[in-house]
Amino acid sequence: MSSSHDSRGSQNFEATGDYFSLDDILATQERIPCTFQTEVLNLGYIDPSLDSSNIPKGTKLELPFWLAKALCSRRKQCVTIDLPKHYKEVYRDVFNADANVVDLHKLGPYFYRFGSHLLHFEHPESPDIAKSLLKVFQARFRDIMDASQNAYDQDMSKMTEKLDEMEKVIFFHGQKGLKDLQMWETREGEKIKISEMVINHRKRKRTHLDES
Amino acid sequence: MSLIRHSLYVGVVEKPPPPPLTEEQYGEMEPKYPEGGHYLSVLRPHGDDCVRQVFEEMRALFEQNQQDVEKALDGAQAEMFPGIRMRHAALERNKRCVLAYVYNRLQKIAQMRWEFGSVLPADIKYNLAEQEVQWFIKYTKCLATYMRSVRAEGGLDLTQDLKPPKSLYIEVRCLMDHGEFETQDGGVILLKKNSQHFLLRSECEHLIRQGVLEHSVH
Numbered sequence: 001m002s003s004s005h006d007s008r009g010s011q012n013f014e015a016t017g018d019y020f021s022l023d024d025i026l027a028t029q030e031r032i033p034c035t036f037q038t039e040v041l042n043l044g045y046i047d048p049s050l051d052s053s054n055i056p057k058g059t060k061l062e063l064p065f066w067l068a069k070a071l072c073s074r075r076k077q078c079v080t081i082d083l084p085k086h087y088k089e090v091y092r093d094v095f096n097a098d099a100n101v102v103d104l105h106k107l108g109p110y111f112y113r114f115g116s117h118l119l120h121f122e123h124p125e126s127p128d129i130a131k132s133l134l135k136v137f138q139a140r141f142r143d144i145m146d147a148s149q150n151a152y153d154q155d156m157s158k159m160t161e162k163l164d165e166m167e168k169v170i171f172f173h174g175q176k177g178l179k180d181l182q183m184w185e186t187r188e189g190e191k192i193k194i195s196e197m198v199i200n201h202r203k204r205k206r207t208h209l210d211e212s
Numbered sequence: 213m214s215l216i217r218h219s220l221y222v223g224v225v226e227k228p229p230p231p232p233l234t235e236e237q238y239g240e241m242e243p244k245y246p247e248g249g250h251y252l253s254v255l256r257p258h259g260d261d262c263v264r265q266v267f268e269e270m271r272a273l274f275e276q277n278q279q280d281v282e283k284a285l286d287g288a289q290a291e292m293f294p295g296i297r298m299r300h301a302a303l304e305r306n307k308r309c310v311l312a313y314v315y316n317r318l319q320k321i322a323q324m325r326w327e328f329g330s331v332l333p334a335d336i337k338y339n340l341a342e343q344e345v346q347w348f349i350k351y352t353k354c355l356a357t358y359m360r361s362v363r364a365e366g367g368l369d370l371t372q373d374l375k376p377p378k379s380l381y382i383e384v385r386c387l388m389d390h391g392e393f394e395t396q397d398g399g400v401i402l403l404k405k406n407s408q409h410f411l412l413r414s415e416c417e418h419l420i421r422q423g424v425l426e427h428s429v430h
Binding site for chain 1: 294316375
């Protein structure tokens with residue numbers, strides 16, 4: 001059906017089609033304002049405010065991306081989509097002014113991923129969105145890189161809470177690199193450590209005991 | 213048909229799903245973030261009820277679609293098709309959610325083999341579904357068979373030496389009472405809390421990873 005299906009056989013789901021990727025599932029759950037171009041029988045229950053059992057032509061509904069995509073194929077368009085407001089020109093102007101101050105987590109949290117999914121619809125504004133996504137990322141990347149490479153053992157939650165999920169991954173990878181380097185320099189690297197899962201398992205047990 | 217407001221997520225089921233609505237509604241996922249990290253490193257209980265609800269919904273969607281397809285074929289009613297497409301999309305979506313849920317849990321379970329060893333702690337095992345326990349056993353078996361086959365004599369333990377070893381023997385300190393421990397040369401030592409030992413690295417690496425011993429580096 002879609003490209004996501006074809007990639008199921010490939011090894012790296014993260015980088016390619018993401019059929020099994022939880023992030024991608026979450027991102028494709030975001031809603032898009034849609035207008036129905038045809039009547040849909042017996043599915044009126046989707047919108048509780050509709051009285052009839054059918055969805056009449058012209059109904060405006062916010063559908064999740066995966067549904068909108070299925071109904072918006074080139075062959076027969078059942079719905080037309082409108083852009084979510086965070087990707088409209090007003091917001092693009094805001095990003096242009098200064099992308100660094102925007103709280104992408106609030107607008108997303110899968111701002112880039114969802115944004116690139118939106119391009120599938122071939123909306124007239126798609127090229128502008130694509131350009132804007134790239135620009136926003138370029139503008140913000142410097143700060144993220146800077147923080148992730150230089151903040152050692154500091155509370156960065158103020159900064160990370162404004163990051164999109166993809167930016168967060170980049171940030172934490174950078175932090176891990178920094179920490180690993182630090183470990184190597186202090187010769188901590190050769191020490192055999194207790195495994196992460198065991199630690200978390202213990203912590204859990206402890207809170208469990210505290211509660212009871 | 214029931215509304216599925218579940219949270220299919222690796223760390224899953226933040227709260228019990230609310231009772232199914234009586235109104236028909238199409239598949240919907242409301243994923244919740246586990247607090248703290250992106251992925252929890254310890255599994256939550258298997259969301260059996262959620263998965264069953266998804267299956268029920270999928271069955272209902274499928275049956276409705278079957279009926280509509282027959283109707284459409286009979287009278288060639290083009291107006292049936294948008295509805296069929298919507299339900300089909302919901303079916304595909306639900307399928308994807310459930311598969312991703314199962315897949316990601318299995319990934320975690322495979323990782324557990326490397327971190328906890330071949331025996332899982334009882335309370336973690338309790339959170340696994342029966343099939344997942346079976347899968348873990350099979351995975352462990354596969355891994356063991358493979359490790360035995362790597363070298364002609366004795367095989368190769370891949371779970372050892374995850375970090376490059378610098379010496380054959382290492383100094384360790386006991387973090388908890390673990391009872392007696394028989395070394396390869398036949399000697400028996402008592403692993404008592406706070407006691408220190410000088411042991412063969414290959415013998416005690418697992419105990420360090422389990423948190424029984426602590427590796428002291430100078």
